[in-house]
Amino acid sequence: MQLTLLTLAEPNRFNIVELLRNGPKSVGEIVQALGISQPHVSRHLRILSEAGMVRSRSKAQLRIYSLEAGPFQELDEWFDSFSILWEERLDNFEEYMQDYKKKEDL
Template sequence: MQATLSALAEPNRRQIVELLRKKPRAVGEIVERLGLRQPQVSKHLRVLSEAGLVQAHPVAQQRIYSLRAQPLKELDDWLEPYRRTWNERFDQLDDVLRDLKRKEKGKKDVHDK
């Protein structure tokens, strides 16, 4: 998972992952979409590939890159307990806000009588 986090620490690589999330793409298409030079994109793709985040498939004269699910699944699994904790805290906050709103409405009803 450390390789995944290190690879995703760079903003251009995150943009590449986001593009590949939508569909597999050739290097030229990534270059065009991001406005980077081809050597830069190739370097980023190499880092992503070494981290196991992307894989390349040759199609004619091109290499088509796609995401690999496993490293992202491992990251998601690691984040799940944190996500659960924050969801519980947000639920508790919702309860507190609901109680405050109910109490405020009760005070208003008493003053309106």
């Protein structure tokens, strides 16, 4: 989870992920879409791959990259666990203050 966040925090990798959400792409297509150098795209793809977020398949000289579900699903569930924040507009501040006063009374 930590690794997924770290990997996504880099803007170019974030853009690659958003691009691949629309379907698989070859390295060359990604280079064109992002406008950064091919070696950098390959390097970012390697990092994404090591984080388990993409996989690649070979077709002749082409490498077709696509997203892997696991890390995305994991983070989706993690963020779901915060949904109480907006569903109940709750931060428990009042509750905290009451606990605090109780401790003071002891």
